[in-house]
Amino acid sequence: MKIATWNVNSLKVRLPQVLNWLATHQPDALCLQETKMEDAVFPLQDIEQAGYRAVFAGQKTYNGVAILSKLVAADPVIAIPGFDDPQKRVLAATIAGVRVVCLYVPNGQSVGSDKYQYKLAWLQATTAWLKAELAAHPKLVVVGDYNIAPADIDVHDPKTWEGQVLCSEAERAALQQLLAIGLQDGLRLVEPAAQIFTWWDYRMNAFKRKMGLRIDHILVSAAMAAAILRCSVDLEPRRHERPSDHAPVMAEFAG
């Protein structure tokens, strides 16, 4: 089973690239973030023509998540229970017996800002929710744009980024709290020490200059960690014309 995640930064702009990527890689599930569209205009027909189903929770202009899958996505959840949030950032569904959770963690803007406080509160609420999801579904995979680089190895220039948003201690601690419910970093299970990035700023030729961060992750429960075969970042779409600023990440599991 192949499960992938990709922050597309507008599904309207990136739809041809997404359809292309589905055809090439044939994931069982592809989780999207920053679709930036209301449900009424979601391109369901194009996705169905490509052989996929979709569940989605979107809004105009900002945020928005979707899960594309070959098989039915059952028991969808489109909000963090008990956490009042107008922003569409979570989607969970069960696909072929695996609980797949798609997250678009708030960016946080800058350390100490209102958006940063929201990010930390959001992560706390998400951790509590996912603890319950894990108890109900031992086969759990939590993917998405976390907007957190877990460690300095995940940052092109740790000194410049030290203490900044995406790298601050409180954000990294919040990610560790989420891992502590019983999740592991899928990429690190497969690539313990390599420097691998998933996001590069559009500005200053950051991609060409390899000025990236690893902020998109595939977290897996113990049952899924035991089955993981591969996990990698696909740089090809980031080289494409009119790319998303994020690259897709994909994991493959036995069975």
Place this chain on the structure above:
DNA sequence: ATGGTAGAAACTCTA
């Protein structure tokens, strides 16, 4: 000393 770029939408905000 603050910009650079991209997207959506609308003359600004978010990332």
